Amino acid sequence: xxxxxxxxxxxxxxxxxxxxxxxxxxxxxxxxxxxxxxxxxxxxxxxxxxxxxxxxxxxxxx
Amino acid sequence: xxxxxxxxxxxxxxxxxxxxxxxxxxxxxxxxxxxxxxxxxxxxxxxxxxxxxxxxxxxxxxxxxxxxxxxxxxxxxxxxxxxxxxxxxxxxxxxxxxxxxxxxxxxxxxxxxxxxxxxxxxxxxxxxxxxxxxxxxxxxxxxxxxxxxxxxxxxxxxxxxxxxxxxxxxxxxxxxxxxxxxxxxxxxxxxxxxxxxxxxxxxxxxxxxxxxxxxxxxxxxxxxxxxx
Numbered sequence: 001x002x003x004x005x006x007x008x009x010x011x012x013x014x015x016x017x018x019x020x021x022x023x024x025x026x027x028x029x030x031x032x033x034x035x036x037x038x039x040x041x042x043x044x045x046x047x048x049x050x051x052x053x054x055x056x057x058x059x060x061x062x
Numbered sequence: 063x064x065x066x067x068x069x070x071x072x073x074x075x076x077x078x079x080x081x082x083x084x085x086x087x088x089x090x091x092x093x094x095x096x097x098x099x100x101x102x103x104x105x106x107x108x109x110x111x112x113x114x115x116x117x118x119x120x121x122x123x124x125x126x127x128x129x130x131x132x133x134x135x136x137x138x139x140x141x142x143x144x145x146x147x148x149x150x151x152x153x154x155x156x157x158x159x160x161x162x163x164x165x166x167x168x169x170x171x172x173x174x175x176x177x178x179x180x181x182x183x184x185x186x187x188x189x190x191x192x193x194x195x196x197x198x199x200x201x202x203x204x205x206x207x208x209x210x211x212x213x214x215x216x217x218x219x220x221x222x223x224x225x226x227x228x229x230x231x232x233x234x235x236x237x238x239x240x241x242x243x244x245x246x247x248x249x250x251x252x253x254x255x256x257x258x259x260x261x262x263x264x265x266x267x268x269x270x271x272x273x274x275x276x277x278x279x280x281x282x283x284x285x286x287x288x289x290x
Contacts, residue, residue, distance in 0.1 A: 015104075026267070
């Protein structure tokens with residue numbers, strides 16, 4: 001392997017590491033947000049009626 | 063958007079082996095020319111990405127579109143990363159070709175300034191307690207920094223630089239042989255699609271996180287009103 005291939009390998013290796021880190025962090029963040037949102041959204045339908053009553057109470061009070 | 067991820071994987075699966083194996087070595091540079099297939103797309107992404115940042119910032123300032131702020135906020139770390147990669151791969155290319163890792167010529171210096179603008183924007187939008195204030199400050203920085211884009215582009219034409227002039231994005235025919243040009247364009251397309259996938263993925267996560275905060279706030283208010 002000539003010396004020039006070391007530079008080529010270093011350049012492409014850096015690119016691979018960078019994009020893999022970006023890809024992993026993006027996918028993990030999306031998965032975490034989706035899970036948390038799904039957990040919060042499933043709680044909302046039970047509370048939706050309370051939301052309406054609370055906001056209606058606030059309207060009357062004002 | 064899984065189709066965008068899939069498309070970028072497909073184009074890179076074609077472009078990278080083409081660049082590293084199938085394309086011929088340069089008659090002058092030998093195998094080192096293969097650094098071009100990652101360095102040049104990163105340079106193009108650094109500049110095009112910053113142009114997108116400037117457009118998003120203008121949209122946010124003029125029309126107050128909330129998605130523009132989120133997009134700009136998620137774009138700057140990825141833009142900073144590709145600009146850093148452009149500088150690093152440029153140094154790795156310059157060492158065997160020019161005999162030096164770095165020179166303070168117009169092209170390299172202006173791209174370094176571009177990198178500082180990317181990092182500055184990413185830091186500024188996250189420096190405020192209120193997201194809106196940070197977004198506005200970042201948008202103003204992004205628009206002022208857009209002045210650097212023509213400086214980067216025309217630096218090799220207006221100044222006596224060690225960095226070579228443009229071979230592809232120029233008036234007239236590209237100066238590269240098709241045996242080098244086509245794999246370069248394939249890699250550029252693949253990396254562009256990957257860049258877009260990453261930024262849109264981060265923006266989607268940010269939108270969900272904003273929605274989570276709103277729901278948590280609504281829950282907290284509901285609990286307070288029930289307690290009261």
